[in-house]
Each structure stands twice: as structure tokens, then as C-alpha cells.
Amino acid sequence: MVSRRSHRNSAMFVPPLFATVVVWVCLQAVLVxxxxxxxxxxxxxxxxxLGAAAAFTVLLRVGLGRGKPLPRPVAVAVAAGMPLTTLVNAYAMAPGTDFYPTPMAPVLLSPVMAVLALQGRTRTAAVSVVAVLACLVWLRAVATSGPVWAPEGLYFCGPVVMWWVWGAVTESLRRTSQLDLMRSDSAYALAREERRRTRERAEARERRRLLLEVAAVPLLRTVATSDAPQDDEVRTMLKAVEKDLRAELRGRDLLDPAVRRAASTARGRGVGVDVVDHAPPGADQEVLQPLRSLVAAALLACSDGELTARRPPHDMVLTLVHVGSRSSMEAVERAVRDVTPRLTGTGEVTVEVTADEDALVVDVSRSPRSAAG
Structure with missing residues (x-):
């Protein structure tokens, strides 16, 4: 995206505008x-x-050099200087005499109106234009006995209005183009994020397919080719295997041999175990092993009830909930607090443990430093 700073700094020196201003000032300088x-x-x-032109150029360049929009005091100073310079130049040229060909200052300095408009000071420039036109009309009325709106007056009034209109229209087009660029960048970012999520979903499906090929397909082939009758004991064993397969598919990165053994042991004690990993592949790799240790410790400590460990796709790193007897929840809380230093020692996450009569909840969230990074 084109930054506001780079655009603001270069707005005064856009090649077409810069070339036009140089040619205009050179021609007017010859006339002056x-x-x-x-x-x-x-x-x-x-x-x-020419002195006022140099002063305005320096003043505008200093204001633009700060990497921000033109400061209001600078814009006001330049806008106020235009009518004042017009009056001073009229006095220096021919006070009390014919209006034509004086004053020359507004014609020479009229590109300043375009620069003010391009720097987002269109209204300030408009006020200055009105003031300059008022000065020119007043000078025409005072210095001559002819009509106020004589044709030669267009030579002085026309350039001031023309440059301001050019700057205002160009600034409007620039803002429209910038908004279009921002919309395009936003659309591109959304499309890129959607492609990333699609790729992650495809990777997750591929991993599940590989797990099924490795674990489920051989098991089903064995059952299909077996001639032995499937009595209640076999059905019970197959249901247990099915639960293990489902847990393997749901657990993903949160499972390792220690967590699997702890989950199997907890299920043997009658605990309802659910280990779910919905996090994007490769997320929080620096704390993944301590997370597994925390889940395994909680599974080994619980004696009844239900225990759910879940990695959500966004926000939290891990949420562990245990509902059971008071003794079981106290044992799980002690086990979690023993493992907590391994997690918090990385500096990447914070651990919050809350317990009441109904449940024990462990929230592992990213630390402010990690989230900012």
C-alpha cells in the first residue's frame, strides 16, 4: 500500500505538477x-x-518535510500571505495609477493555491483565493476609473482560480484512487487469508486420511477377514478402538505418547475424556510440548467425572475443563499448578486457573508480548 507519508512528501513534486509550476514561474519571473x-x-x-515565491517554497517544503500532512499554521500563513503580498506588490508597482499591468504577485504565486489544495487544505486555499480576488477587485475599483470587470482583469484573477481548481480536482482524484487502493489491498488480504485457511483445511484432511490409512484401514481389514463370531467382548473391544480412533483424529498435535497413555488410563478409571485440537497446523509450536505435559498431568490426576482439553482455532491457546468430585478437581488443580512453571517460563503464554463447586477451568492464553509480536 502506498503510505500516506510517502504520498504527502511527494505530492508537491509530482512530475507533471512540478514541471508545470517550473515553466509557469519561469515565464512569470521574466514578466516580473x-x-x-x-x-x-x-x-x-x-x-x-520572486522573494515571496522563494519564501513560500521554503515554508511549504519545511512543512512537507515532517512526513505529515501540511500543518495548519503553515497553511494559514501561506494563505494569509497571498492577499498581503498582492497588496504590497500593487503598492510597489504603481500606487494610485492604472491597474494594468500591476500587480504581478498573484499571477506568479498562483501555483501555491494548487499546492495547498493537494495537501488537504482545500478550504484554506479557497479562503485565500476569495481574499486575493477581493483585493484585485478592490484595487481595480480604486486605481482606475474604468469598469471593475474589465477583460484584462482575467489575466490576474483567472490564474489564481485556475490553479486552485486544478489542485482541488487533483486532490479529490487522489483521495478516490487511494481509497480504491485500500479496498484492493483489503480484498487481496482477505483472499490471501482465505487461501491460507483453505490450505490448512486441506492439510488437516490429508492428515486425517493418513491416520485412517495407518490405523483404521488395517483394523477394518482384519475384522472383515476374520472368521470368528463377533460376540459382545469383540464388539466392546471394537467400540473402544473406535473411540481411540476418534480421539486420534480429534486430538491431532495435542496428542503424544504420554497424553495417549494418560487418556487411556483415565478412561479405564471411568473418566470421560475428550482431547480436541482445532488450532491451525503449526500454531504455538514453542509451547506445544508443555501443553501436552499439562494435559497429561491433568488426565493422570483426575479420578472421576469428565475432562475436556481443547485448542480453539483462535484467541486462546488451550482451555481445559474438569467436572468431577471435589477430591478429583483438587488433584487436577495441584497437578496443573506443578506443570504451570514450564509453560509460563517460556514467556509466550499465561495460565489462569479458576475453580468452584461445579468445575475446574484452566485457560492458557498468549502473553501480551507474544500477541503484540
Missing amino acids: ISTLPEANYPVLSLLST
Whole structure:
């Protein structure tokens, strides 16, 4: 995405605008120099034209150099300087005489209006334009006896309005383009995230397929080719195997040999065990082994009831819930607190244990430092 800073810093020096301003100022500078012999105060006339142009350029460049939108004080100073420079230049050229060909300052400095508009100060520039036009009309009315809106007045009023309109229209188009770019970037980011999730789902399906090929297919083939009658004992064994297969498919990365043995032992004691891993593949690898140790310790400590360990797809790292007798919940709490230092020692997660009469809940969440990273 094009940053606001880089755009703001370069807005004044966009090649087409920069080239046009240079050509315009050079031509007007030639006219200014050619009219100096006619001025009552040549030095003041030069200062109020080319000197003012240099001062405005430095002021605008300093304001833009901060990497932010044009500061309001700078914009106000430039906008106020335009009508003031117009009056000073008119006085320096020919006070009380014919309006034409004076003053030259508003024509020479009119590109400043475009720069102000391009820097998001369109309203400030508009106020300055109105003030400059008011000064020109007033000078026309005071300095001459002819009509106020003489054709030659367009030579002075036209460029000021033209440059401001150009800057305002260009700024509007720039903002529209920037919004379109932001929408495009957002759409691209959403599409990339959707592709990532689709890839993760495909990887998860592939892992389940491999697990089925490794564990379920040989078992089913053995059962299908067996000639022995399937009595109640065999059905019970097959149901137990089915539970193990389901647990293997649901547990994914949260399972290791220690967790499997602890889960099998807990089920043998009549505990309802559910180990579920919904986290994206490869998530929280730095704390995965301590998480397994925590789950295994909780499974070994519980004596009755139900125990659920779940890795959600987002937010929390792990949630462990145990519902059982008071003695079982106390034993699980002690086991969890013994393993907690291994988790918190990584600096990646925090562990919160809450217990009441109904359940014991262990929440493992990412630390603020880890989440910020």
C-alpha cells in the first residue's frame, strides 16, 4: 500500500505538477523582471514577487518535510500571505495609477493555491483565493476609473482560480484512487487469508486420511477377514478402538505418547475424556510440548467425572475443563499448578486457573508480548 507519508512528501513534486509550476514561474519571473523599470519601488516589487515565491517554497517544503500532512499554521500563513503580498506588490508597482499591468504577485504565486489544495487544505486555499480576488477587485475599483470587470482583469484573477481548481480536482482524484487502493489491498488480504485457511483445511484432511490409512484401514481389514463370531467382548473391544480412533483424529498435535497413555488410563478409571485440537497446523509450536505435559498431568490426576482439553482455532491457546468430585478437581488443580512453571517460563503464554463447586477451568492464553509480536 502506498503510505500516506510517502504520498504527502511527494505530492508537491509530482512530475507533471512540478514541471508545470517550473515553466509557469519561469515565464512569470521574466514578466516580473521586465516590469521592474516601471515600478515605483523596484526592490519592494522584487521582494513581493520572486522573494515571496522563494519564501513560500521554503515554508511549504519545511512543512512537507515532517512526513505529515501540511500543518495548519503553515497553511494559514501561506494563505494569509497571498492577499498581503498582492497588496504590497500593487503598492510597489504603481500606487494610485492604472491597474494594468500591476500587480504581478498573484499571477506568479498562483501555483501555491494548487499546492495547498493537494495537501488537504482545500478550504484554506479557497479562503485565500476569495481574499486575493477581493483585493484585485478592490484595487481595480480604486486605481482606475474604468469598469471593475474589465477583460484584462482575467489575466490576474483567472490564474489564481485556475490553479486552485486544478489542485482541488487533483486532490479529490487522489483521495478516490487511494481509497480504491485500500479496498484492493483489503480484498487481496482477505483472499490471501482465505487461501491460507483453505490450505490448512486441506492439510488437516490429508492428515486425517493418513491416520485412517495407518490405523483404521488395517483394523477394518482384519475384522472383515476374520472368521470368528463377533460376540459382545469383540464388539466392546471394537467400540473402544473406535473411540481411540476418534480421539486420534480429534486430538491431532495435542496428542503424544504420554497424553495417549494418560487418556487411556483415565478412561479405564471411568473418566470421560475428550482431547480436541482445532488450532491451525503449526500454531504455538514453542509451547506445544508443555501443553501436552499439562494435559497429561491433568488426565493422570483426575479420578472421576469428565475432562475436556481443547485448542480453539483462535484467541486462546488451550482451555481445559474438569467436572468431577471435589477430591478429583483438587488433584487436577495441584497437578496443573506443578506443570504451570514450564509453560509460563517460556514467556509466550499465561495460565489462569479458576475453580468452584461445579468445575475446574484452566485457560492458557498468549502473553501480551507474544500477541503484540
